[in-house]
Amino acid sequence: MNILFVCPVFPPEIVPSSVMLDQLTRHLGLTGHKVTMITCFPSLPGGKIFKGYRRRFWKITDTQTLRLIRCFSFTVGTKRKRVWRALSHISFGLVAALRLLFEKKPDVIVADMVPVISSPFIVFLAKLLGIPVVNYIQDLFPEAVASAGMIRRQGVAMRIALMIDALTCRAAGANIVISESFRRALLNSRGVPDNKIFVLHNWIDGSEIRPTSRLNLWRAQAGIPRDKFVAMFAGTLGIVSGAEVLVDVAQELKTSELHDVLILSVGEGVLKEPMIRRSESLGLDNILFLPFQPAAMLSEMQSTADVFLLTMDKSHVNSSVPSKLVTYLAMGRPIICATDENSAVAETVAQAKCGHVVPPGDAKAIASQILNLKKSNSERAFFGASGRSYFQEYYDMPAAMKRFELLLSQLSTMQQMPKTRGSTVESLLNAEKEDRKTSSTIES
Template identity: 25%
Template sequence: MHILFLTDNFPPEVNAPASRTFEHCREWVKAGHQVTVITGAPNFPKGKVFDGYRNRLWHEETMVGIRVIRVWTYITANEGFAKRTLDYLSYMVTGFLASLFVRRVDIVVGTSPQFFTVCAAYACGLFKCVPWVFELRDIWPESIRVVGAMKASKVLDLLEKVELFLYRKASAIVSVTHAFRTALMRRGVDGNKIHVVTNGVDITRFSPTEKDTALLQQYGLQGKFVAGYIGTHGLAHALDTVLDAAKALKSAPDGDRFRFILLGDGANKTALRQRAQAEGLDSVIFVDSVPKDQVVRYWSLLDASIIHLKKDKLFTTVIPSKLFECMGMAIPVLHGVQGESAGIVEREDVGLLFEPENPEALIQNLRRLADESLLLNRFKANGPIAAKHYDRVALATNMLNILETQAKRVC
């Protein structure tokens, strides 16, 4: 079977969509299938093309047996609704045009969070007369409303009509959460066409690791209890809550024993850094995005991982992929996300929950982990056991079974 996969993000980018797509495609190639990925020049999240790449009309390479076609896109940083929309639209056009030159395709997959990529997948499937699958990573454009990136308007209403059209036209929908499936069914989408393949973890990469001595010394973390957030610093993540906690601990008698690491980039990174500097929050260490092969070194520094999203009903349907990486690395979680992902944390017994956007609750649980070694060690021990339930290899196989079934359908 020849799988054509359209995605706006792909390695060497290190965000969740890039990792999921790469790890799934890698397993499909191992299973004997031909996989072609159409993407752009790697630039997320800073909007700067990575070293060794150029933003050109067509560039082709092979990664672990995956044929990767990179097309020209309008490149911008991960901030600003209008510019990002131009980025998405440009990929929709060039990605579709590139797909016309990929021969003998059996099935097309388009992945969100934004659905312009999925528009290209729909058009490609229609043109080639093959089934196409909508991989649903986010309820978009509803998430735009929630973070306030764009005010309610007729444009958003139109985008939601396009969204529902794509749900109806897809041969199948692969959702990353059960909550997404439920939400779509409430909106009239046929539940029989919606399948759930959650995010997961490559347990060959993310496994328990001793703290990186060189990095401990570089950042002066010896003898400190280190809590960290690793990922996109976007509006949805409300990371001012972490700074609020650091500010409160600054004047606390035990405050100096804690350090916070914020690793990554995004629309809110500059504002967070400026605030920390203005308020003298020396316990907060900012680290820019690092290459994929270096991420584990930074994960190893953490005694606890902070996972956080804004307090909004929409985010109760989200399962942050970093949760599974924490499990694999035996890092207890301080989980400030309500809903389905909180249920996983409780069920697998891998961390403590706190109310989103509540710095006092974050501090309370941070102290619990620092003071209660039995609790900390229990969560650490449970993590790798739980990670096996979300092994990326098994999840890739589940999605492959869905694709094989859909590929048998007649156009």
């Protein structure tokens, strides 16, 4: 197949979407497909173009497995103002659509872009050109924007944005969503046909990200004492993360006079500096902030954790699924999730039997569960093993690659998608198997 991807992020940026698409495009290229990626010049998470890159209207680089086209877009800037974020995505959508007109017609397009303000440019142009397109949805938009207070949920802007997103999703040949709750949102609020929605969880490479000893070289180099019980938050400290509650959790633990529990935050983001200042003003020595670590050290770094913390802002619990959840599952450690009990994250934790769910922003509840898990070696072992097993079944990279490739193959040849209620990529695989059985019967 000739497959064209469009996504605003790609390595050397290390955000989850870029890492996954790098893995996917490599896999497809190595298995004989012709793969093209249209993306931006790298600027995230800092908001400035990386050293060694000079922004042009577009630049083409050919590698063994990939044709890489970097296109002009505005950058979000170091202050990450909302207007520049919007302009960044709008400009990328426009320039990427223009570049598509210069490309040899692909068999299928995968658009992993911000809905409403970016992806429609590609989806509608592809439909006009007669190219099947997969709308790859990582976040619900405009719900996420409404949750951030940028638009009113019952306002005109919300209705217009939902209408645009509904038209985009219906125009796509297929929509990949990362959770069942997202699938329900497309069905109920966008009116997207069920046979156009496929659930494919985000993935990571389980052979690279795997649990090791908690007492390892990285821990020693980071200066974390052997006897500390480590509750770790690893990921972006962005507004939607709700991570500011970690300082309150540290204060709760300090009040309890337990000095062997350490809250460890590994990552960057707009909340980091305010969190550091507040923890210093409170005189807390049981919370430690470290920057993002090299990818080669990820397994050792996260293996240092005795328990993982996944926090979410109260207003965003139903509009996004933090990618850190997948990594946490892979590491075989219990997870404490501060989120709504009806959210996609809570559903996953319940299905995986990998930890506890507490209300978002509830520092006392988080601290209480940390202490409960600290006291129970057997419960930590059960949750950790159960989470790792669930990861291997649903989130490990090899299986996800095969599912994604099959979906693209089916779509590129315009075969009829399964019309069963609750479509998943598993249903597509089952349909493929049934087709093969039928063919074998006819031939015999």
